Amino acid sequence: MNSDYKNLIENALLKNPKFYKEIRIEENISTRIQYKGKTRENISISSNVGGCTRALVNGGWGFSSFNDITKAPNRMSESIELAKFNNNNYKHSKNLSDTKLSIPPTIKKDPRKIKLSEKIDLLENYKNLILSEKNIQGCDIVYADIDKKIIFADSNGNEIQQEFVHVICRIAANSSDGNEILESGFSIGSLGDFGIVEKLEDEVIQSAKKAVSLIKAPKITGEKTTVILDQILAGVFVHEAFGHLSEADNVYENNRLKEILKLGKKFGNRDLNITDGAKIPDLRGSYAFDDEGTPSSITPLIREGVLVGRLHSKETAEKMSEKPTGNARAISYGFSPIVRMTNTIIENGENSKEELFEDTKDGLYVKNWYGGMTEHEMFTFASAETYKIKNGKITETVRPVKLSGNLFETLKNIDGIANDLEINQGGGCGKGGQSPLPVSNGSPHIRINKTLVSPG
Amino acid sequence: MEKIIEFLNKNFDEFELYEEDSEYKDVTFESNKLKELSSKQSNGIGVRAIKNAEMTFASTSNYKFIEFKKIINELKKFSIKTKVKFPELKESKQVKIYSEDTYNLSNEYMIEVIDKSIKKVTKSLPNVLCDATYSLGKSKARLQNSNNMDLKFLESAASFFISCQIINNNDMLNIWDGFSSVKQIDANKIDEIVNDMIKNLKIAQNLKEPPTSKCPVIFTPGGLFQTLISPMLVSTNGTNLSKKLSPLYSKEGEKILDDKITLIDNPHIDFSPSSSMYDAEGIPTKRKKIFENGIFINGIYDLKSGSEAGTESTGSAQRSIHSLPSPGISNLIMEKGDIKFSDLVKNISEGIIVDELLGAGQGNELSGDFSANISLGYKIENGEIVGRIKDTMISGNCFKALEKIDHLSKDTKNLYGRIELPFLQTENIEITS
Known part of the structure; x- marks a missing residue:
């Protein structure tokens, strides 16, 4: 664990030993690629650090979240003060104590190791496949991958670090007959596998064809x-x-x-x-x-x-x-x-x-x-x-x-x-x-x- | 921040920097009991930068300059063709969107407001379980661009939400309502919400058979918004219009809806949480008609969709730190009619009232279609509201349904502090049960 985080977490959990307290710190970075209509709309990368503290006092919770993690110990004090407003008789029992673990992400084909240019080429091809069908007005493609590291620690001495890499993608085609617009598409996702986004040519073409044929299809009666x-x-x-x-x-x-x-x-x-x-x-x-x-x-x-x-x-x-x-x-x-x-x-x-x-x-x-x-x-x-x-x-x-x-x-x-x-x-x-x-x-x-x- | 600006100045023709720093605090009750108090702080920056008419966008809440610079440099290789030019500052109308006192309201105050409301409901209906939240927020935003713009926004908001549940055998009845304001929410407004809630919970406990044939349907302001106005707003959205993904594409000036329908987007209402002087790209906001007497006047555009549609931004850009700006409505107002809601009901021998929907908006929205379960609806028999209907669905197309309507009511309701609509009566709706 990053030693800055270690100190912040320790300091936060030292506050008022009478109460159950927990802290999470998260780092994430996500890449997003979007197409809408006939064009590429967005390629962006967003990076984040943030945290939250939670305390159980008088049978209820006080919770604080923040981006400025250097203030984590102060935020813990705030969570304790907020929780004091509660008036219930619930007590938390210890399920686990002193568990210290770091769990690596599930990875099959790592999206973090695929070049941005490669991701774009792949999606660009899907976009072109959709647009090459007749009576297609546009596409709606959203691809995102996110790498998320979370540290959880509590006043029972537990400290658990986990990392997740998610890949999600929705690919849809929009058809038009001059009056109506209709969408047909599919959504996929995986934990740590960029491979799911590859070799979708057939599904993509099928979606475009379905969008076109569905617009001619009748509606049912309820x-x-x-x-x-x-x-x-x-x-x-x-x-x-x-x-x-x-x-x-x-x-x-x-x-x-x-x-x-x-x-x-x-x-x-x-x-x-x-x-x-x-x-x-x-x-x-x-x-x-x-x-x-x-x-x-x-x-x-x-x-x-x-x-x-x-x-x-x-x-x-x-x-x-x-x-x-x-x-x-x-x-x-x-x-x-x-x-x-x-x-x-x-x-x-x-x-x-x-x-x-x-x-x-x-x-x-x-x-x-x-x-x-x-x-x-x-x-x-x-x-x-x-x-x-x-x-x-x-x-x-x-x-x-x-x-x-x-x-x-x-x-x-x-x-x-x-x-x-x-x-x-x-x-x-x-x-x-x-x-x-x-x-x-x-x-x-x-x-x-x-x-x-x-x-x- | 100076380092980022210096870097953007050196490497791009134009840039825009959006910073936001917000704080929230809220009190949550669950099942009639205080459950959690929370405070939230968040901040971050979003950068748009243009070189050779190509746009790059990145955002962060993690101020490590070197890392951020690296991300922007990487993204710059894949920048996207754009017609957007960042504007210079123009005069706009003064609008009140901040009140110093709002965020200073105490936790004790919020707890008391909720506690009193729940006690009032349970005194009248002891078997009700309520969830409720009171929240306060204040946000500072700053928008700078290479065209000398440096705008600072200061906003405050208070909101109250309550949801009540009654279970009888296998029937679960749930009704919710809420309100938002830039200022502390008026005690009378909260009383009104709670009193309506009690009245509706009482009527809704009687289950009635849904009608078997086509009959008059009255949409409450909430039901009207969810069923017919929401899909309409998909079609008036500039992004869909600019991509020809809207049935309203190039139909400005054409008669689309019933004469009685006039819809206005008004960002200049003092103390409404959706009001603003400037939009999120620094364009002065303006009051604008979307439909007037059934005629489509104009869509809702930001800089990008406006430039791509060959028109102008309507000052409607909205954004958060991690998303590109996109066009959206501020305060939506529909002009009212001249008959009282209670008189509409009196004149119906068999009909239904649609108040809340489940599953609306998950279908072919681009064409204005809707289809949903009526999660809260009432039966009218011989001019009176006699009970609730359930396990009933409603479907149709918002353009067809609004092409010809029977009545708009004289009384209106303000939804969530930002949408003011009357009751609407029509017979042009398919019901399945």
Whole structure:
């Protein structure tokens, strides 16, 4: 560790020994390349140093964040003073003490070692491929890589240094027929692998062709119908439909919700198994320790349709007398850690994808994502591609749709789970003003009955 | 900072340096209880520099000159063709966007405001759980460019947010509201938010079946903004217009919407947190009509999109340290109608009110399409609001929906301290349940 940081951290943690205190210091550097319309819009590099201190006094938190890290010890004093306004009876127990670790980043093909010129050439080629298609009005390409070093230290003697290298990229084409403009594209991401951005020529051309053909496709009429979700959209579905309500910070101070989300309660059919875990290696939601210094884990959330676990910070776990799961995450030094998902997965079922289609008389095949939102038991998610299914066969391409559901009905309406699990790493999650947090979602193809669908 | 300026002067034809230093403090309650107090400080610089009509952009919150210089030199090799020229300072209208007292409000004061509000809600409805935040901010920014501009901005803001939840069996009802101001938020405004909240929570606990056929829809000011105005603002945005990625491209002067619709962007409202004298590129801001009696007047441009569209900046650039400027609206005002909201309701035998949406804005926004779950909506039966509808979706296209509308109300609501809209009634909307 940089010796300047070491002194600052030590000095900060020396403040008022009566209270639990923690400090994070972060250094990051990110490269961003953007194209919009027909031109390159932005190539920029942004470098940052910042930190935050947090203290627990009278059962509640005081938090301070800053860019001027030389003031870290003063900021810790401020956090303690702020926390004194609280008036609760919560105490933090020690999970770990005196753990000193430095964890290197997961790297496959290091984006930091790729020349800027090489990154630009690659994207420039994708842009040209899109623009060379007929009836294309423009492209929308965003590439970013970020290298982030975080030191976490607390008054229990823990000092954990972690480094993450993320690569994300969205490539989309915009078509126009003179009246309407339509976008079609895809998003990808990785932990430490620039390779995911390479050799995308086919996907890029396909996106441009889809944008052009979709603009001619009809819109559906809103209805309740059977839908088959591909792996990507089913991943977004599990994140929105169930993942957010498994975050214990919604539940731990809410007695009604505690009853509704009681462990042991049935939420789905016997073949439904849902898991979240940062300990699953090498995915965008993977890490060894969360932002409270708790080791990551793999948490079964639903087993055979029954609720068996939830995601916790130290505080929510303690208040609910459950085990901490290492899901307290902050998007940067500017924020307090809150309970978040990591890598959220619907486990493989026993059907084949073909079987799901075979006995679907009338329905929609929805693929790829455009977004998703949750508000308590309600959720929506948007497809990027949609096809009509008649008697087990895809018959027609229609415009993307928006799907909506309700936790208490929709999970029970899943009546088929295939065995072709795939993980999507192109998304980010937003909660409490912290967005986009790196997460991944995974699922096999699934079929859901009676889903509310409206034209996108 | 002198070193950076010297370096930019030597190596570029033109440059611009944007510095920002902000402080925030806030108090957060969760489930009716005080949870966290926080203070945040952030600062950094963003640099745009032009050589041979090519632009380079970099930003940092890490003032190591040598490292920053190295980054700029590396980026300069890949600079991007631009028509932007950094402006010289021109006169602008005085607008009040700072109040010394705002940031001096105490933590005790913020705690008391929230505590009183929550007690008022729970006194009337004991089974409600409230989350609430009061936050204060002050920010100093400085914009310098090689055309002798040296502008200093000083801003303050206070904001209050409350969200209330009631759970009955498997039904979770959630209503939120909030307000922002340059000054301390008026106690009457907070009372109004809390009283409306209590009234709406009471009505919303009755669940009603959504209508089965096409019926009149009233959008509340909040519902109107989320459903129809947000996608509209994507199309009036100068970046999309300059790239021909807007259905409004080259339609200035054409009748697009219903006669009743006039939309104004007004950055000159004193004490609104979205007001300013100059935009983030140093261009004087101005009050401007986006639509007048349904006719598209002009888009919202910054220097880049304005120069690429062959027009001028409308003084609408917004930025943060780590992003390039981009055009955006300040205070948005829609001209009101002449019927009271309560009279609109009285005249409807079966209809719905749309107040909040879930999942809006995630679809084909470039064409003005919208599609969302109505996360808070009410049923009207025989001229009265009788309860809440749920598991219902709404979809359509904002241009088609606003082509012909039935009514705009006389009463308006100010959303978040920056958007003033009336209630809007139409029948031109698809509903699915």
